[in-house]
Amino acid sequence: MTEHLKMDKVQPRMLDETGQGAITVPMDRPEGRLKVAGQATYAAEYKAENMAYGVLVRATITKGQVTSIDEGSVTSLPGVLGVFATGKMPRSPAQGTAGAAPIQPEGRVDYFGQPIAVIVAESFEQARHAASNLKIAYEAETAETDPETASEIDVPDGQLLDQGDIEAAMSDAAFTVDATYTTPPHNSAAMEPHASLAEWHGDNLVLHGAYQMLKFNREELADSLGIDPEKVRIHSPYVGGGFGGKLGISQEAIAAAVAARELKRPVRVVMARQQVFEMTMRRTESRQRVRLAADKDGKITGLAHEDRVSNLPEEGFSEPTAVASHFLYGGENRFFRQEVARIHRTTAGSVRAPGEAIGQLALECAMDELAEKTGIDPVQLRIQNIPEKHPESGLPFSSNSLAQCLTDGAERFGWSERKGVGKRREGEWFVGMGVASAARTNILMESRARVTLNPDGTALVETDMTDIGTGTYAILGQIAAEMLGLPTEKVTVELGDTNLPGASGSGGSWGAASAGSSVFLGAKAIRSKIAKSLGCAPEELRLKDGIATGANNRRPLAELMSGPISEEGHIEPGTTMEEFAQSGFGAHFCEVGVNAVTGEVRVRRMLAVFAAGRILNEKTARSQGHGGMIWGIGSALTEAIEHDPRDGRIVNHDFAEYHMPVHLDVPDLDVMFVEELDDHSNPLQSKGIGELGLSGAGAAVANAIYNACGVRVRDYPATPDKIFPHLPE
Amino acid sequence: MRSFEYIRASKPEDAVRSGATIIAGGTNLLDLMKLEVMTPETLVDVTRLDMKSIDADDDGVRIGALVTNSDLAADPHIRRDYAVLSRALLAGASGQLRNKATTGGNLLQRTRCTYFTDTSQPCNKRDPGSGCAAIGGKNRILAILGASEKCIATHPSDMAVAMRALDARVEIRGHDGEIRLATLDDFYLLPGGNPEKETILGEGDLITSIHIPKPEPGKHIYRKVRDRSSYAFALVSVGGVLGIEGGKIAHASLAFGGLAPRPWRNAELEHALVGQTPDAALFDRAADILLADAKGQGDNDFKIPLARRTLKAALRELTGVSQ
Numbered sequence A: 001m002t003e004h005l006k007m008d009k010v011q012p013r014m015l016d017e018t019g020q021g022a023i024t025v026p027m028d029r030p031e032g033r034l035k036v037a038g039q040a041t042y043a044a045e046y047k048a049e050n051m052a053y054g055v056l057v058r059a060t061i062t063k064g065q066v067t068s069i070d071e072g073s074v075t076s077l078p079g080v081l082g083v084f085a086t087g088k089m090p091r092s093p094a095q096g097t098a099g100a101a102p103i104q105p106e107g108r109v110d111y112f113g114q115p116i117a118v119i120v121a122e123s124f125e126q127a128r129h130a131a132s133n134l135k136i137a138y139e140a141e142t143a144e145t146d147p148e149t150a151s152e153i154d155v156p157d158g159q160l161l162d163q164g165d166i167e168a169a170m171s172d173a174a175f176t177v178d179a180t181y182t183t184p185p186h187n188s189a190a191m192e193p194h195a196s197l198a199e200w201h202g203d204n205l206v207l208h209g210a211y212q213m214l215k216f217n218r219e220e221l222a223d224s225l226g227i228d229p230e231k232v233r234i235h236s237p238y239v240g241g242g243f244g245g246k247l248g249i250s251q252e253a254i255a256a257a258v259a260a261r262e263l264k265r266p267v268r269v270v271m272a273r274q275q276v277f278e279m280t281m282r283r284t285e286s287r288q289r290v291r292l293a294a295d296k297d298g299k300i301t302g303l304a305h306e307d308r309v310s311n312l313p314e315e316g317f318s319e320p321t322a323v324a325s326h327f328l329y330g331g332e333n334r335f336f337r338q339e340v341a342r343i344h345r346t347t348a349g350s351v352r353a354p355g356e357a358i359g360q361l362a363l364e365c366a367m368d369e370l371a372e373k374t375g376i377d378p379v380q381l382r383i384q385n386i387p388e389k390h391p392e393s394g395l396p397f398s399s400n401s402l403a404q405c406l407t408d409g410a411e412r413f414g415w416s417e418r419k420g421v422g423k424r425r426e427g428e429w430f431v432g433m434g435v436a437s438a439a440r441t442n443i444l445m446e447s448r449a450r451v452t453l454n455p456d457g458t459a460l461v462e463t464d465m466t467d468i469g470t471g472t473y474a475i476l477g478q479i480a481a482e483m484l485g486l487p488t489e490k491v492t493v494e495l496g497d498t499n500l501p502g503a504s505g506s507g508g509s510w511g512a513a514s515a516g517s518s519v520f521l522g523a524k525a526i527r528s529k530i531a532k533s534l535g536c537a538p539e540e541l542r543l544k545d546g547i548a549t550g551a552n553n554r555r556p557l558a559e560l561m562s563g564p565i566s567e568e569g570h571i572e573p574g575t576t577m578e579e580f581a582q583s584g585f586g587a588h589f590c591e592v593g594v595n596a597v598t599g600e601v602r603v604r605r606m607l608a609v610f611a612a613g614r615i616l617n618e619k620t621a622r623s624q625g626h627g628g629m630i631w632g633i634g635s636a637l638t639e640a641i642e643h644d645p646r647d648g649r650i651v652n653h654d655f656a657e658y659h660m661p662v663h664l665d666v667p668d669l670d671v672m673f674v675e676e677l678d679d680h681s682n683p684l685q686s687k688g689i690g691e692l693g694l695s696g697a698g699a700a701v702a703n704a705i706y707n708a709c710g711v712r713v714r715d716y717p718a719t720p721d722k723i724f725p726h727l728p729e
Numbered sequence B: 001m002r003s004f005e006y007i008r009a010s011k012p013e014d015a016v017r018s019g020a021t022i023i024a025g026g027t028n029l030l031d032l033m034k035l036e037v038m039t040p041e042t043l044v045d046v047t048r049l050d051m052k053s054i055d056a057d058d059d060g061v062r063i064g065a066l067v068t069n070s071d072l073a074a075d076p077h078i079r080r081d082y083a084v085l086s087r088a089l090l091a092g093a094s095g096q097l098r099n100k101a102t103t104g105g106n107l108l109q110r111t112r113c114t115y116f117t118d119t120s121q122p123c124n125k126r127d128p129g130s131g132c133a134a135i136g137g138k139n140r141i142l143a144i145l146g147a148s149e150k151c152i153a154t155h156p157s158d159m160a161v162a163m164r165a166l167d168a169r170v171e172i173r174g175h176d177g178e179i180r181l182a183t184l185d186d187f188y189l190l191p192g193g194n195p196e197k198e199t200i201l202g203e204g205d206l207i208t209s210i211h212i213p214k215p216e217p218g219k220h221i222y223r224k225v226r227d228r229s230s231y232a233f234a235l236v237s238v239g240g241v242l243g244i245e246g247g248k249i250a251h252a253s254l255a256f257g258g259l260a261p262r263p264w265r266n267a268e269l270e271h272a273l274v275g276q277t278p279d280a281a282l283f284d285r286a287a288d289i290l291l292a293d294a295k296g297q298g299d300n301d302f303k304i305p306l307a308r309r310t311l312k313a314a315l316r317e318l319t320g321v322s323q
């Protein structure tokens, strides 16, 4: 049976009543030990009998057509089995939730580094050697690679909004900010590279991969190969980080499947780190102009956020840069416009918090500039501009605790100690503090899970949901345990297999809410059955530690059950998503030191306060906060893909030169949650948290730099060369 | 990666093989082999050779070529008498890499120029005569001093900067078994028209040890400016030793990283300092001398003012004179 819920109205706060004590507690991830002990098998570690090794071959031109591939240049090399997939090779990975094949350009090249074939050999080293020596002839065309000078510019549908009169608001305002910010491209840079092992059993394909959204990935893979999705099984129980980089099926999976079919033996393809940078999604670079108009009291009367991003021709995705600028602050006069430059750089797609991550680097910096102009404390300025309802749609917020995040955070951080610009100096270091708001839209997605309760007091949760390192195994087990009245260690969670009921996948911060709700519903259906056996109404039933209580009756589960009870939970978004503006909120506080000689910035401490509805596991939620804040430090200070100005090639395509924060860049991070339940979000009353921690974090760092030394970096990241020239020698 | 023959040397003579490449820690060589930037047919593993000791006496120290960067940085003699070296080592790479990386290998690590490591790109160092893609490309990390029209790469080592400031000499065992010593000045070649030739080492030459004379008493400094707090190569680094007597600079030896194709040292600069009373004007003069011939390539123009600021700050710290 299936327990189905379309989220059309407020649901009872059942998790407040159940009383098992499994939910919210900071439980360790059950698979954590396996992972740190190297016993969790990741995609690149699967082996199959008689397996061959594939290595992708990249284009070394920016745009044009492959005219010939000289297979003879490699087939005589030792171990080489052949060159494959030239016709089926996709240009780019599928965009998130595409559910259909990505463009397969048949030898047309649209960016430097695009995969055009896979070479398969008896060993990985042989394949890699052949891949670097395959002779390919091209007919090259000139290509535009600079978004600033591109001749083809689109304004995507729905990315233009003109409300009131922004020009008039700007000219009438007592205070204005009109500033342009730029952010560089990023890569998801997950520790685990993209990897797939393809095995055919007759017409049926089994793929061991590293993917975030299996239900969609299966459709994408099948469509790419031209086969029935029923014949495809994807297995992805552990994913070594996704961050958007593994949302859609990528080239190595399709290449492995094609080569394995032709060779009639299993083929494994693992991308090298350089290939991950060149072939998979990057976050677009952006140029953002933010205008703010405020009256003499610092009330915002106008807000405009315009941006230029880029992508390849015919790619549907464009970074929703201004997404949170639509609702973070009020103001009657509003203007938004996006331009997408069509250029020949590596495909742009979703990277953790698409939109918010870079949009808030600009908006929250502009708010700091407005605070300075109006002379109002930046915390206060933000609080006083929080709108009552969505300033464009007029919808009420499902919950909005931004003011509390800012207030509680200021108190805990010691914000009142903040000095004027350049006023605090410790030896060679300027020291300053910054603040920024965080917002990340909350989303519920359709999701299914099967929950089975056994008479011995154990339970099983099954869904094709993925755990990309975030704690999905933990929280799904906790939800089932809480609902079924079992200690968490009695619940086994099986994930990452398309043979299991289809889930939302991990992306858009919706995984915990969506997959979690489906588990909740499955367990709820089981509760109804138990209530019936016990002879009480479901609302009266108490389940705790394997004992059912209700209607003056108290029985162990084993006595009530003649066998396992299995129920499927199925959640779908409903009208609460249309009738309420839903978002997680938060506030970041940061203290930095800026070296007066070199302009080097060191983050000294950081606090984030989040409001994300019910916290399902305090530990994994905190870790998401930490990860987001660290990403924010990277966005503010170090991370940037560099493209060669001549051919768009990614120059710094490895971890030596693509600088993510290292331990020494990350101080003690403090994370706090405000108490909040969101009745309109889902039956768990939770909101997404995976991307909230990153939203705004980098702006708090940049604002702290300004407070420390008076240098306003509007061109992220704030590397030393952008700071020291403005400091006295 | 191209397949190769692997030989383990059990005595120095084994390291002398025609066409063979020496492997020590492998932290640089293996990366370059995977990318086919280096494609040796034969690897000679020298890590079993007896070149692992640090021998210090009153005159100086002799460091075996196989001493790891971690061991060298932690050695009590080095920490006490050659502090600049210990600090430079600890400012480089990561703990894991330093555990594996050797003294000889560190001296010979190749440039981090990203065009050098991508075989699709023209690079005179990797493929002589093919051109230099870094000129006109992304060159933020490349050289402002000592470069040529053929190559603008930097030498990435921190350790070598300290050694250059300490007047280290490289002990080389030639293919004929003969031992010779070369100062780092002589050891590293400037790119000129042949950037592929980086050192005086010829075929069959093995670095056996490094000799460093004991520095005169003075203050040591190693200051490295980088894009993140750790695990990043120097944008600019300054290392050296300076002594003051009677209010005047008695001796100064300074070397620079991140600026040039080899650890950089400028005799004129040191000469200008010695015998002088330290003050801001003197530090400015020193920076003028260092950067007189500096030339930016666009992205790396900032290194010129950054080197000036860093040198002056280092001199302030070394002399205790802040004005």
Ligand SMILES: Cc1cc2nc3c(=O)[nH]c(=O)nc-3n(C[C@H](O)[C@H](O)[C@H](O)COP(=O)(O)OP(=O)(O)OC[C@H]3O[C@@H](n4cnc5c(N)ncnc54)[C@H](O)[C@@H]3O)c2cc1C
Pocket (backbone or CB within 6 Å): A655, A656, B021, B022, B023, B024, B025, B026, B027, B028, B029, B030, B046, B065, B069, B091, B092, B093, B094, B097, B100, B101, B102, B103, B104, B105, B106, B107, B108, B109, B156, B157, B158, B159, B205, B206, B207, B208, B231, B232, B233, B234
């Ligand atoms: C990500 C990363 C970051 C790094 N960051 C830094 C940094 O910040 N600062 C820094 O200074 N370094 C840094 N390094 C470089 C590191 O210090 C070098 O890789 C290391 O010192 C090389 O030593 P090895 O013994 O591993 O050399 P190998 O890789 O074994 O050899 C390097 C070269 O030296 C030759 N060779 C080795 N030993 C001898 C010998 N005895 N005689 C003759 N030839 C020999 C080899 O043939 C080879 O050409 C970094 C490296 C990496 C990978």
Ligand code: SF4
Pocket (backbone or CB within 6 Å): B111, B113, B114, B115, B116, B122, B123, B124, B125, B126, B131, B132, B133, B134, B135, B142, B150, B151, B152, B153, B195
């Ligand atoms: S700078 Fe030197 S190493 Fe870099 S591409 Fe030019 S020649 Fe090659």
